[in-house]
Amino acid sequence: MQRRVRLRDVAQAAGVSVATASTALSGREKGGTTRLSEQTRQRVRQAARTLGYVPSEAARGLVTGASGRIAIVVPNLYQPYFSRLAETLINELARHGLRSTIRLTKDDPERERDAVMGVTTRDADGVLICPHRLRDELLAGRRPPLPVVQIGANPTAGVARVAMDEFGGALAAARHLVASGRRRIAYMAQMDGAGGPRLEAYRFALEEAGVDADPALIVQGEDWDRRDTGLESTIGLLRSGVRFDALMCSNDAVAIGALRALQAAGIAVPRDVAVTGFDNTVEGEFATPSLTTVDPGTDAMARAAVECLVAQLQGEAHEAPAEAPTTLIVRDSSR
Amino acid sequence: MQRRVRLRDVAQAAGVSVATASTALSGREKGGTTRLSEQTRQRVRQAARTLGYVPSEAARGLVTGASGRIAIVVPNLYQPYFSRLAETLINELARHGLRSTIRLTKDDPERERDAVMGVTTRDADGVLICPHRLRDELLAGRRPPLPVVQIGANPTAGVARVAMDEFGGALAAARHLVASGRRRIAYMAQMDGAGGPRLEAYRFALEEAGVDADPALIVQGEDWDRRDTGLESTIGLLRSGVRFDALMCSNDAVAIGALRALQAAGIAVPRDVAVTGFDNTVEGEFATPSLTTVDPGTDAMARAAVECLVAQLQGEAHEAPAEAPTTLIVRDSSR
Numbered sequence: 027m028q029r030r031v032r033l034r035d036v037a038q039a040a041g042v043s044v045a046t047a048s049t050a051l052s053g054r055e056k057g058g059t060t061r062l063s064e065q066t067r068q069r070v071r072q073a074a075r076t077l078g079y080v081p082s083e084a085a086r087g088l089v090t091g092a093s094g095r096i097a098i099v100v101p102n103l104y105q106p107y108f109s110r111l112a113e114t115l116i117n118e119l120a121r122h123g124l125r126s127t128i129r130l131t132k133d134d135p136e137r138e139r140d141a142v143m144g145v146t147t148r149d150a151d152g153v154l155i156c157p158h159r160l161r162d163e164l165l166a167g168r169r170p171p172l173p174v175v176q177i178g179a180n181p182t183a184g185v186a187r188v189a190m191d192e193f194g195g196a197l198a199a200a201r202h203l204v205a206s207g208r209r210r211i212a213y214m215a216q217m218d219g220a221g222g223p224r225l226e227a228y229r230f231a232l233e234e235a236g237v238d239a240d241p242a243l244i245v246q247g248e249d250w251d252r253r254d255t256g257l258e259s260t261i262g263l264l265r266s267g268v269r270f271d272a273l274m275c276s277n278d279a280v281a282i283g284a285l286r287a288l289q290a291a292g293i294a295v296p297r298d299v300a301v302t303g304f305d306n307t308v309e310g311e312f313a314t315p316s317l318t319t320v321d322p323g324t325d326a327m328a329r330a331a332v333e334c335l336v337a338q339l340q341g342e343a344h345e346a347p348a349e350a351p352t353t354l355i356v357r358d359s360s361r
Numbered sequence: 362m363q364r365r366v367r368l369r370d371v372a373q374a375a376g377v378s379v380a381t382a383s384t385a386l387s388g389r390e391k392g393g394t395t396r397l398s399e400q401t402r403q404r405v406r407q408a409a410r411t412l413g414y415v416p417s418e419a420a421r422g423l424v425t426g427a428s429g430r431i432a433i434v435v436p437n438l439y440q441p442y443f444s445r446l447a448e449t450l451i452n453e454l455a456r457h458g459l460r461s462t463i464r465l466t467k468d469d470p471e472r473e474r475d476a477v478m479g480v481t482t483r484d485a486d487g488v489l490i491c492p493h494r495l496r497d498e499l500l501a502g503r504r505p506p507l508p509v510v511q512i513g514a515n516p517t518a519g520v521a522r523v524a525m526d527e528f529g530g531a532l533a534a535a536r537h538l539v540a541s542g543r544r545r546i547a548y549m550a551q552m553d554g555a556g557g558p559r560l561e562a563y564r565f566a567l568e569e570a571g572v573d574a575d576p577a578l579i580v581q582g583e584d585w586d587r588r589d590t591g592l593e594s595t596i597g598l599l600r601s602g603v604r605f606d607a608l609m610c611s612n613d614a615v616a617i618g619a620l621r622a623l624q625a626a627g628i629a630v631p632r633d634v635a636v637t638g639f640d641n642t643v644e645g646e647f648a649t650p651s652l653t654t655v656d657p658g659t660d661a662m663a664r665a666a667v668e669c670l671v672a673q674l675q676g677e678a679h680e681a682p683a684e685a686p687t688t689l690i691v692r693d694s695s696r
Contacts, residue, residue: 095462095484102448104643109444113437116465125484127430127462130451149430149460253647282647289649308439312588312617314624314649 040073042066047074095125096335097150099141101133101158105251105279106307107324108156111177114328115154122336124151133249135159142185144171152335157182173338175331180222186344188331195320195352196224199274199302200231202318202354206361208272208300212243214259214280224276224304242268250276256283264291271299272360278303278310281317285359300360306353315358323350374408377401382408430460431670432485434476436468436493440586440614441642442659443491446512449663450489457671459486468584470494477520479506487670492517508673510666513657515557521679523666530655530687531559534609534637535566537653537689541696543607543635547578549594549615559611559639577603585611591618599626606634607695613638613645616652620694635695650693658685 037047050062050070098115100108116126127150131137138160140146147153152173160176162183169184176187203211213228225244232239247259256275260283263270273288275281281303288295295301295315303310303319310317327350334344372382385397385405433450435443451461462485466472473495475481482488487508495511497518504519511522538546548563560579567574582594591610595618598605608623610616616638623630630636630650638645638654645652662685669679 093484103438103444103451104448106441106444109438109441112463113439113465116438116463125462127460128447128451130448149428253643257647282644285649286647308588309441309617309644312592312621314620 035077036070036074039077040066040070042070046070092151092339093149094123095127095150097129097141097147097153097155098126099129099131099138099147099153099155099157101131101156102251103130105277106309107277107279107305107322108251110307111156111324111328114324115332118328118332119154122332124336131158133158133251135161135164139164142170142174142176142182143168147172152339154331154335160185173335175335175338175344177327177331186334186338186347188327188334188347189349190322190327191349191352193223193227195304195322195354196227196274197231198352198354199304199318199320200228201234202356202360203272203274203300203302204231204235204237206300209237210240210243210270211237211272211274212245212263212268212270214245214247214256214273214275214284228274240268242266243270251279253279253283253286256280257287258283260284260287261291264293273299273301275301275303278305278307278317278319281319281359282309282313285313285315285317296358296360302360306355311357313359318357318360319355321353321355323352326350370412371405371409374412375401375405377405381405427486427674428484429458430462430485432464432476432482432488432490433461434464434466434473434482434488434490434492436466436491437586438463438465440612441644442612442614442640442657443586445642446491446659446663449659450667453663453667457667459671466493468493468586470496470499474499477505477509477511477517478503482507487674489666489670495520508670510670510673510679512662512666521669521673521682523662523669523682524684525657525662526684526687528558528562530639530657530689531562531609532566533687533689534639534653534655535563536569537691537695538607538609538635538637539566539570539572541635544572545575545578545605546572546607546609547580547598547603547605549580549582549591549608549610549619563609575603577601578605586614588614588618588621591615592622593618595619595622596626599628608634608636610636610638613640613642613652613654616654616694617644617648620648620650620652631693631695637695641690646692648694653692653695654690656688656690658687661685 033047034044037044040047047070050067051074096119098112100112103109119126129141129146138157141153141155154175156177157179160182174185176182176185178189181187213225215225229239245259245263247255249255273284275284281301284301285295288299293299303317306319306321310319330347334347338344368382369379372379375382382405385402386409431454433447435447438444454461464476464481473492476488476490489510491512492514495517509520511517511520513524516522550560564574580594580598582590584590608619610619616636619636620630623634628634638652641654641656645654665682669682673679
């Protein structure tokens with residue numbers, strides 16, 4: 027059996043110190059240390075490849091205290107918004123030489139807390155979390171023991187946050203519906219979590235237009251990540267007999283379900299009822315009719331979140347990052 | 362500052378040996394060792410919780426040689442089939458006390474090889490891979506250095522595989538189209554990878570029905586995970602002027618794009634052209650018209666794949682697992 031190739035063998039073959047070989051192979055350089063030339067890095071990597079060197083992750087973890095792995099924490103992957111966000115974060119982390127491990131919280135507040143507090147994320151150097159239910163009281167004044175960046179949702183005390191302009195995005199959608207002459211605009215809302223600023227924007231746009239808000243037009247339901255929720259909530263709204271000429275949905279998944287319910291009821295979109303979503307999923311782009319939606323700037327958010335996390339990993343204080351701008355995308359479901 | 366709580370403190374508080382405490386907290390027991398009673402396990406976990414014990418992953422890795430983490434390797438997460446599969450695998454692994462780390466191969470054969478050969482998956486105890494491009498020649502006769510289970514695609518020498526009945530599923534879809542009176546059935550194919558047995562089934566069903574296969578009805582394109590590919594390929598087929606009354610698509614993503622292209626061209630589905638997909642994604646269920654598709658038995662495959670991997674991790678020889686059965690789901694796009 028062959029002797030295991032060790033880091034010192036690689037260093038010797040490349041003509042560098044063991045420390046330099048380690049830095050070149052880790053794919054990461056801690057802030058403050060000397061940067062290696064691309065040439066040195068290449069030489070070390072070539073030597074590692076030639077010798078068939080495979081680092082021991084566990085040993086490396088003990089030496090550097092770093093795993094090179096970031097926990098990506100999302101409620102689920104069945105909501106296209108979350109699978110898209112997770113994919114973007116994985117790719118963005120890879121650009122920084124970081125790997126990812128995924129935790130699905132399934133909308134459980136305690137799972138979100140345990141991820142932020144390092145209970146379920148001990149195997150990671152940091153956490154990127156897209157929370158649904160995280161609240162200050164869950165952390166009970168404690169600070170996360172490892173770098174954490176929250177993407178979206180309500181701010182959490184002691185946690186860096188990258189947000190999208192939820193109010194601005196929803197306002198653009200609501201104003202678009204008002205401008206196209208709709209007056210009986212229903213809102214399918216998640217009261218808790220993402221619903222907040224979006225619902226506020228809806229109310230603001232109605233008030234601005236001098237339209238009386240009718241509480242019968244606010245629809246709530248369970249599990250706003252499922253198309254089924256949009257389907258069932260829309261059926262409920264239709265059965266209630268309340269008249270509406272537009273349906274502003276808190277996300278694309280719900281809007282896709284709403285489109286199906288309206289179609290089954292023989293209601294023409296957008297002629298009888300205009301529909302808008304939020305998230306700009308590819309699914310909405312390919313829906314029939316194609317879905318008017320708000321682009322949340324996922325790429326910009328993911329980039330900002332990873333940069334903020336990397337700064338924390340390098341021991342820099344994180345600055346409160348700016349909100350990513352949102353963009354209204356008008357398609358067939360509302361024109 | 363508080364002294365860090367150590368495993369021996371937990372063992373002492375629970376009145377068990379350090380080895381027993383370790384086993385109870387790892388969530389895994391290697392094959393062959395004595396199994397712990399649920400009561401002991403609970404007592405140790407309670408003690409760990411009370412004392413605020415947090416295991417050091419790196420230290421544990423060096424002692425046990427195991428990370429408790431499995432690499433899930435998929436081409437991407439934007440194809441709903443892969444995000445659904447990844448989610449199912451993450452949940453199934455969690456039931457076995459295992460965590461997951463994700464690698465996206467982006468259809469790159471070398472990335473698939475490097476994942477299987479442990480180059481990019483050294484931080485995992487095993488690999489679950491859903492390959493697109495893996496071929497025997499890529500492994501050049503070498504065996505993976507760690508437990509690997511491949512889900513779907515062509516068999517790879519030396520790699521355990523859990524498959525779906527691709528031929529049977531596609532055959533059911535093709536026979537359904539033939540039985541409904543369609544004779545000019547186009548096939549949107551991926552020649553490489555998943556296209557193989559599905560295309561064979563299409564040809565078999567035509568032959569069985571005494572229908573001459575027209576090569577002009579076989580459509581190929583790039584990147585079969587994108588709805589855009591289905592859209593563009595269908596536009597190309599329409600422009601070619603070849604007549605067709607059905608479109609059998611290699612997956613739901615492509616079928617969603619095809620539906621959009623047909624709709625834009627004013628072609629009624631299913632009256633003028635029937636459309637079928639493959640994967641049974643929720644998106645297809647909510648499409649307009651709802652999509653006839655083949656359910657690939659994702660849950661059964663994921664369960665079988667994880668069981669096969671766990672058996673390998675426990676040092677047992679893996680048995681060649683049975684193919685998961687597929688089921689035709691007939692919806693509005695073909696009736």
